[in-house]
Amino acid sequence: MVSPIRFKFKIFTSLVLVLLAVLGFAQPALADGIIIPDPPPWPDPPPLEETWLTIRYHRVSVSISDQIAVTRVEQEFLNENDWEVEGTYIFPIPDGASISKFVLWVDGQPIEGEILPADEARMIYENIVRQRRDPALLEYIGKGAVQARIYPIPPGGTRKIELEYSQVLSQENGLIKYVYPLNTEKFSARALEDCSVRIELSSSRPLRAVYSPTHQDRIYIDREGDHQVTLGYEEYNVLPDQDFELIYTHSDDVVGLNLLTYPDLEAGNSFGQEGYFLLLAAPSVEIDQVVPRDIVLVLDTSGSMEGDKLFQAKEAARYILTHLNPEDRFNVIAFSTGVKHFANQLQPVSKAPQAISWIENKPALGGTNINQALLEAIAQRNPSEDSNTGRPLVLLFLTDGLPTEGVTDIDQILSNTKNNSTHYLRLFAFGVGDDVNTELLDTLAEDNRGLVSYVRPHERIDEEVSELFSKIQTPVLSNLEIDFGGLMVEEIYPPELPDLFSGTQLMVAGRYRLAAGESGKSTIRLTGSVNSEKYVYSLKVNFKADSGFSEVNSFIPRLWAARKIGYLLNQIRHQGENSEWV
Numbered sequence: 001m002v003s004p005i006r007f008k009f010k011i012f013t014s015l016v017l018v019l020l021a022v023l024g025f026a027q028p029a030l031a032d033g034i035i036i037p038d039p040p041p042w043p044d045p046p047p048l049e050e051t052w053l054t055i056r057y058h059r060v061s062v063s064i065s066d067q068i069a070v071t072r073v074e075q076e077f078l079n080e081n082d083w084e085v086e087g088t089y090i091f092p093i094p095d096g097a098s099i100s101k102f103v104l105w106v107d108g109q110p111i112e113g114e115i116l117p118a119d120e121a122r123m124i125y126e127n128i129v130r131q132r133r134d135p136a137l138l139e140y141i142g143k144g145a146v147q148a149r150i151y152p153i154p155p156g157g158t159r160k161i162e163l164e165y166s167q168v169l170s171q172e173n174g175l176i177k178y179v180y181p182l183n184t185e186k187f188s189a190r191a192l193e194d195c196s197v198r199i200e201l202s203s204s205r206p207l208r209a210v211y212s213p214t215h216q217d218r219i220y221i222d223r224e225g226d227h228q229v230t231l232g233y234e235e236y237n238v239l240p241d242q243d244f245e246l247i248y249t250h251s252d253d254v255v256g257l258n259l260l261t262y263p264d265l266e267a268g269n270s271f272g273q274e275g276y277f278l279l280l281a282a283p284s285v286e287i288d289q290v291v292p293r294d295i296v297l298v299l300d301t302s303g304s305m306e307g308d309k310l311f312q313a314k315e316a317a318r319y320i321l322t323h324l325n326p327e328d329r330f331n332v333i334a335f336s337t338g339v340k341h342f343a344n345q346l347q348p349v350s351k352a353p354q355a356i357s358w359i360e361n362k363p364a365l366g367g368t369n370i371n372q373a374l375l376e377a378i379a380q381r382n383p384s385e386d387s388n389t390g391r392p393l394v395l396l397f398l399t400d401g402l403p404t405e406g407v408t409d410i411d412q413i414l415s416n417t418k419n420n421s422t423h424y425l426r427l428f429a430f431g432v433g434d435d436v437n438t439e440l441l442d443t444l445a446e447d448n449r450g451l452v453s454y455v456r457p458h459e460r461i462d463e464e465v466s467e468l469f470s471k472i473q474t475p476v477l478s479n480l481e482i483d484f485g486g487l488m489v490e491e492i493y494p495p496e497l498p499d500l501f502s503g504t505q506l507m508v509a510g511r512y513r514l515a516a517g518e519s520g521k522s523t524i525r526l527t528g529s530v531n532s533e534k535y536v537y538s539l540k541v542n543f544k545a546d547s548g549f550s551e552v553n554s555f556i557p558r559l560w561a562a563r564k565i566g567y568l569l570n571q572i573r574h575q576g577e578n579s580e581w582v
Contacts (some may be wrong), residue, residue: 477528520544
């Protein structure tokens with residue numbers, strides 16, 4: 001257990017007394033640092049929930065190297081009450097963590113700490129609890145907590161706190177998990193002005209899956225080779241209501257496979273056990289193989305693209321055309337009311353400079369004929385070439401609006417595209433601005449094993465396009481199939497598996513059922529192809545959970561449910577409601 005700490009004053013003042021302690025509690029729960037205000041000295045003081053200080057900002061910087069995590073925290077508290085506030089700062093820490101720094105800033109001066117005997121720290125804490133007991137606080141405090149006595153903070157005054165601790169991250173079934181307590185919803189007077197978490201992750205072994213069960217859709221992940229990853233999360237005017245969780249894996253294989261399971265103990269049936277699973281597949285970043293592709297850039301040049309949007313779109317096209325692989329072929333289609341081609345057939349990379357000049361001369365005029373543009377893009381290659389070459393046909397489709405020319409019915413456009421699609425087609429869509437039809441782009445990408453990216457008005461088109469194009473430069477596996485070795489699995493999402501690219505990862509969520517007496521042991525095989533060659537990656541697994549299973553994977557049912565709901569809503573949009581889906 002971490003030793004309690006007492007602040008040693010660099011500048012003595014009778015207005016501040018700070019005591020720091022690490023205490024043991026019975027029930028683990030995590031949240032970030034808060035100041036528990038004392039009740040004001042009035043005959044009838046307001047309830048606790050009306051006296052919280054405002055957490056102005058909360059900034060976290062984490063360095064993880066071979067399972068050693070060093071976490072640095074910076075918080076600032078603001079007293080927006082009209083009276084002086086005294087209180088107790090508490091920061092729950094993980095089991096086994098070691099505090100290396102704890103500083104309170106008062107009037108621009110740092111106050112550091114020294115070790116306090118555990119019995120003295122316990123006595124101080126118990127006195128505070130007797131003075132002000134609250135169910136939310138009892139639920140809030142975890143197995144270990146840093147405690148500091150702070151007073152007074154004048155109206156409009158602030159206190160900045162810096163904290164640093166280190167811990168060894170444990171590994172379970174090949175997965176390493178980091179958790180930062182980031183739950184402030186109940187303990188701040190209003191939203192935080194800014195909240196951020198930055199993680200520098202490095203490992204001597206190759207990193208594979210990097211996943212946040214809590215913030216995956218709100219983090220930026222930058223992979224710098226197989227041994228280093230940077231993650232960033234940042235939000236403004238937010239009340240965080242859940243901890244920040246990160247899961248990552250190692251593997252020396254080209255594609256690392258990991259399985260997480262969580263039993264459904266409330267399911268009442270004749271099966272021995274059923275539950276949920278999440279399969280992670282993450283390839284190496286450092287792959288040198290080059291897969292020849294046929295790339296068609298489909299560029300919206302309608303009148304609504306006039307100005308900065310078209311300029312950035314042209315810059316994005318320039319990036320793509322200057323980053324083609326030597327064996328690629330390409331063409332460019334510009335569409336508005338009609339459709340124009342750079343060339344009448346796919347061109348070698350040597351023609352890219354001429355294509356860039358051709359794009360530069362395209363003005364923003366006319367309507368938006370999406371249907372014709374997509375069909376002519378697909379027709380760039382004869383279907384007979386698919387099986388002969390094995391080359392993927394990649395469509396990069398960029399538009400800022402709704403179809404206004406030709407076929408404008410969304411379902412008809414999707415049907416026409418699907419009827420003309422081939423097994424080798426991959427479609428990556430970019431929606432620009434707020435008027436784009438997300439249903440159309442989402443479905444086009446999903447039906448054709450691609451991805452979709454949306455660019456808001458204040459964001460740069462060229463940066464978004466170049467980022468995604470960089471991701472899909474190196475396909476690791478195409479035409480994926482998963483064999484679960486005879487185990488009963490169902491309701492798997494996504495139903496259609498996308499290609500696996502270097503630096504990306506695949507997450508497959510589903511349900512499993514084990515018959516009474518079934519061991520749950522099996523071998524999962526992920527099969528795919530690259531350059532017409534077949535590859536198989538295997539993982540020995542055990543789906544069955546024992547009576548002492550961990551709650552670490554409790555996020556899996558929620559993830560599975562969210563994916564199922566998204567899939568069903570998409571089906572309802574195109575096929576109408578169906579009672580069998582409920």
